[in-house]
Amino acid sequence: MxxxxxxxxxxxxxxxxxxxxxxxxxxxxxxxxxxxxxxxxxxxxxxxxxxxxxxxxxxxxxxxxARELALHEFAHMARYEEGHPSHVQSTDEALFLALSGHSIERRRLAHCYQIANHMKDIYADDITLSVGPAGKLVTFFESQLAAAVADRPREHHHPDSRLLTGATDPDITAVNAAFALAMCDRHDLVASDHRLYDLAHAAADDAPEVDLPAFRRLFRSLAADPTESEHRKALVEATRLYAVDADGSGDGPAAAD
Known part of the structure; x- marks a missing residue:
């Protein structure tokens, strides 16, 4: 290398x-x-x-x-070289399928791209966690989620971090919490009494329109080796769950291939 x-x-x-x-x-x-x-x-x-x-x-x-961030980016590079759908498919295309016929706020559209990045991060960290220790990543999740929950801004801010950010609005903070829990679930990283669960509960309380458990299930259950169609459907589902389903049920129709 x-x-x-x-x-x-x-x-x-x-x-x-x-x-x-x-x-x-x-x-x-x-x-x-x-x-x-x-x-x-x-x-x-x-x-x-x-x-x-x-x-x-x-x-x-x-x-x-620093070492863990570099390892994470190396994993993204590996996913790109192997042609993994999460890293080579068009995010714009999937969002167009998911949002066709709907009008959403600019900030929520930006959050949809953040959700797509989370899905890329999950596949990258499946590699990262297969070769490196998980302790620092869990601590990072915890500290960043704690900062985001404590800093409940009155104005909306776009997230600008690979994982979680403070000073984000409550809706995307709840999705970020679901992402953190899903990563812990996929790799059995923490016990059920870990502080992350309390922080995620607080994030969910601040964003009642976001179905945090549904996002957690979706992120956790992403297939390790999806086809292009399977990944596109998962991204469409995640986008609709966040931007379209007003009640957060996530039961809207799947996009056609």
Missing amino acids: DVRLRGDGPVDPFLGAASLFETEHDLDLPVHVRVRGNPEERTWAGHYDDRHVLNISRKAATSAM
């Missing part, structure tokens, strides 16, 4: 992540790590014909989560 650091930043977290990743997986293309100065910039992966690019802020690159 070829990892090349671009810019001024620590090397050890990325080499450490590569060593863990290589115990079970590999990448065909080299990875260029770009450490950026903007502390608020999220960590994300770009894919090109001749390389992958891991973009990360200096703040994140020097944090206690």
Whole structure:
């Protein structure tokens, strides 16, 4: 696995992540790590014909989560190289199928993209958690969800994190809580009395129109190796559950292929 650091930043977290990743997986293309100065910039992966690019802020690159963030992005790259539907299918197409004939607020549309990203993250972290320890990820879920529940803004803010953010509105915070619980369910990460469950209950109370248990079930039950049709249907279902089903029942008709 070829990892090349671009810019001024620590090397050890990325080499450490590569060593863990290589115990079970590999990448065909080299990875260029770009450490950026903007502390608020999220960590994300770009894919090109001749390389992958891991973009990360200096703040994140020097944090206690640096190795885990890098490992997560390597997993996204692996999903992209294998042509996993979650990483190569058009999100726009699925959202168009789900929302055709409906008018929704701009903020809710932005949240639909966040939900699609959660589904990508689930498949990436299925790899991440197969090669690396889960403790820091659970702590990250807990701290970020606690911050979001404690910070109940009066105005709406778009989420800008790979997982969970503080200062988000209650609706997307509830979905984020469902995502965190679903990841714990999929990989049996926490006991039933973990604080995450109390935080998720508080998030659900703040967003009565969001069916948190339904999102948790949907995220938890995503097939490990879906067909393109299966993944499209899951994304359409998640979008409709959030943006269309006023009562949060999630029982609307499935999109046609």
